[in-house]
Amino acid sequence: MKKTYSTKQAAKLIGVHFVTLKRWLAARKIRPSIGTPMNGRTLWRFTDTDVDKFRRFKGTQKTGPKPKKRK
16 A cells, blocks of 8 residues: 655645645646545545655746735
């Protein structure tokens, strides 16, 4: 059986805040290998392969504050 990580655990291993990881998931920028539907939500589990892949993805992202949206 493969070792899997929760969103908070994976965020720590990737080197981002868990809110950032949740934001990437919501924007569909990343998708872990395992997603289990539960009560209208999805429980994401990250494998070691996912963590390595998302570390590389992190390197492609710009850092710093996001530009404010105008109304």
